[in-house]
Amino acid sequence: xxxxxxxxEIAEVAGLAIGTVMSRLARGRARLQHELIAATGRESxxxx
Amino acid sequence: xxxxxxxxxxDALLDxxxxxxxxxxxxxxxxxxxxxxxxxxxxxxLRDSLRDPGLRFAPPVALEGRVRDAVRRAGSxxxxxxxxxxxxxxxxWLAAAAVLVLAVVVYQVLPRxxxxxxxxxxxxxxxxxxxxPGHLTDVASSEHHTVKPWFxxxxxxxxxxxxxxxxxxxxxxxxxxxxxDRPVAALVYRRRQHVISLFAWPAAGxxxxxxxxxTRRGYNVLHWTAGPATFCAVSxxxxxxxxxxxxxxxxxx
Numbered sequence: 001x002x003x004x005x006x007x008x009e010i011a012e013v014a015g016l017a018i019g020t021v022m023s024r025l026a027r028g029r030a031r032l033q034h035e036l037i038a039a040t041g042r043e044s045x046x047x048x
Numbered sequence: 049x050x051x052x053x054x055x056x057x058x059d060a061l062l063d064x065x066x067x068x069x070x071x072x073x074x075x076x077x078x079x080x081x082x083x084x085x086x087x088x089x090x091x092x093x094l095r096d097s098l099r100d101p102g103l104r105f106a107p108p109v110a111l112e113g114r115v116r117d118a119v120r121r122a123g124s125x126x127x128x129x130x131x132x133x134x135x136x137x138x139x140x141w142l143a144a145a146a147v148l149v150l151a152v153v154v155y156q157v158l159p160r161x162x163x164x165x166x167x168x169x170x171x172x173x174x175x176x177x178x179x180x181p182g183h184l185t186d187v188a189s190s191e192h193h194t195v196k197p198w199f200x201x202x203x204x205x206x207x208x209x210x211x212x213x214x215x216x217x218x219x220x221x222x223x224x225x226x227x228x229d230r231p232v233a234a235l236v237y238r239r240r241q242h243v244i245s246l247f248a249w250p251a252a253g254x255x256x257x258x259x260x261x262x263t264r265r266g267y268n269v270l271h272w273t274a275g276p277a278t279f280c281a282v283s284x285x286x287x288x289x290x291x292x293x294x295x296x297x298x299x300x301x
Binding site: 005007022026032036 | 055056057058059060063065090091094097152
């Protein structure tokens, strides 16, 4: 697999509404960002 | 638009998944809201961090062999082991399916960078920045005999500056911009009310190929290599006219 799917494709594969895909991705990334900041103590995330 | 709504749509904006109307609304909100701009910058930094190749890895080739050996060893025992092996078979398939689903999710969470070259985002950002008042050109001239020598001493190569006035593309000037951390020539043309930034840099061994078109944040990006130079034309001009522009810049592409 070379690349990710579009929101619409994820919605079709996962059987979800596209709005649900959007909000779950946003929530997931917000959580990832939060965890990375907590782990590294830096606003910019994993590393620079 | 409220901040809550803008924050919800921020990821979709960065993923290029918003339609033009929503894109405009979110961008307008961002212009007037420093807090949301900072949230966007943080999310962009997260994306850039995840793009680090050091965070990606492929499983070692030997792993598959070790898993197979382990399965074989588990299967060579007595009745219980055979029973476990049989019982394990459906979950193994489920595990494979789960890995596939995980791969889909992980690839989606990682930025969608492989579809288009990294410089596409950079040239669009440069073009949008240049559209702000006073940023379009460092040298303003419709005379290519003025613009071409202007690059001497500013770049270590001399970009072609085609005169396309009679074809309806008026030269407005040029500026120096940055793509992939190096200074590049950016020529500015105008067709009716549409501004075109034409970036040019040495091809550095890139093979000539058919021009590629990308669309990002409502702008068309035409990319091609011709002879010693690589070009990138960015504009809100429609794709057909932008391709025509490309053919005029590099006849035969």
